[in-house]
Structures are given as structure tokens and as C-alpha cells.
Amino acid sequence: MAKTCTVSDACIGCGMCCSICDAVFALNDEGRAENVLGDIPADLEAGVEEAAANCPVQAIEVK
Numbered sequence: 222m223a224k225t226c227t228v229s230d231a232c233i234g235c236g237m238c239c240s241i242c243d244a245v246f247a248l249n250d251e252g253r254a255e256n257v258l259g260d261i262p263a264d265l266e267a268g269v270e271e272a273a274a275n276c277p278v279q280a281i282e283v284k
């Protein structure tokens with residue numbers, strides 16, 4: 222089953238995840254990151270995991 226990820230309200234909009242994996246994460250109008258892709262293609266899973274690991278407030282949940 223494809224993985225997906227969500228960004229919680231804890232996001233402080235630092236942009237780290239967007240620079241690590243810009244195919245999946247973008248800042249929205251509220252200055253918070255969101256998953257713009259939905260399901261994560263297998264070749265982007267590593268990038269999403271890396272972004273989650275580097276988020277300073279642990280706002281990214283991969284499931």
C-alpha cells in the first residue's frame with residue numbers, strides 16, 4: 222500500500238521539508254507546509270522520511 226504523510230499544526234513554516242523533498246512539500250498560504258501530492262510514490266519515500274526526520278518540530282507524520 223502506498224504511504225502518505227500529513228503535516229500537523231505544529232509546523233512553523235521553516236521550509237526545511239520543502240527543500241529536502243520539493244516534489245511532496247510546499248508552503249501554503251498560511252505559511253505551513255503541506256503534502257501536495259497525496260500518496261507518496263515509492264521513489265520519493267526516502268525523501269519524505271528524511272524530511273520527517275529533519276523537521277525541527279516533528280510535524281510530519283508518515284504512515
Ligand code: SF4
Pocket residue numbers: 228231232233234235236237238239253254272275276277278279280281
Ligand atoms: S520542516 Fe517541519 S516545521 Fe519546517 S516547514 Fe516542514 S513541516 Fe513545517
